[in-house]
Amino acid sequence: xxxxxxxxxxxxxxxxxxxxxxxxxxxxxxxxxxxxxxxxxxxxxxxxxxxxxxxxxxxxxxxxxxxxxxxxxxxxxxxxxxxxxxxxxxxxxxxxxxxxxxxxxxxxxxxxxxxxxxxxxxxxxxxxxxxxxxxxxxxxxxxxxxxx
Numbered sequence: 001x002x003x004x005x006x007x008x009x010x011x012x013x014x015x016x017x018x019x020x021x022x023x024x025x026x027x028x029x030x031x032x033x034x035x036x037x038x039x040x041x042x043x044x045x046x047x048x049x050x051x052x053x054x055x056x057x058x059x060x061x062x063x064x065x066x067x068x069x070x071x072x073x074x075x076x077x078x079x080x081x082x083x084x085x086x087x088x089x090x091x092x093x094x095x096x097x098x099x100x101x102x103x104x105x106x107x108x109x110x111x112x113x114x115x116x117x118x119x120x121x122x123x124x125x126x127x128x129x130x131x132x133x134x135x136x137x138x139x140x141x142x143x144x145x146x147x148x
Contacts, residue, residue, distance in 0.1 A: 004122035009045040035092035039122035079148040091121040
């Protein structure tokens with residue numbers, strides 16, 4: 001797979017019926033290794049190893065209900081009280097991050113009201129801190145260390 005703008009990590013992979021699979025430690029199962037999944041697995045390891053987020057508080061493919069529809073957030077990080085704090089949206093490395101990407105993650109946040117939104121294609125990473133009192137957001141230079 002493509003080298004990303006993240007530290008290198010080792011993963012458990014296997015071939016299953018001609019498809020390369022990667023072990024997702026948060027879902028505790030092997031999943032198909034697509035380009036977007038490669039970004040997810042590397043970014044989650046970055047969150048755990050570099051930013052010290054506990055693996056047990058990270059959920060991949062979290063379901064959120066919006067206007068009667070079931071949507072899936074790529075990754076949600078919860079605090080120790082079970083409240084969502086961060087939503088992460090991933091794109092494949094060859095996909096440019098656009099306003100549409102931010103609109104997608106903002107739509108999920110209408111329901112969840114998290115503190116941080118992160119978008120990554122493995123090469124570029126964007127992190128926003130949401131200030132609900134002042135109704136604004138600010139882009140951060142990097143993802144914050146675990147704060148709970």
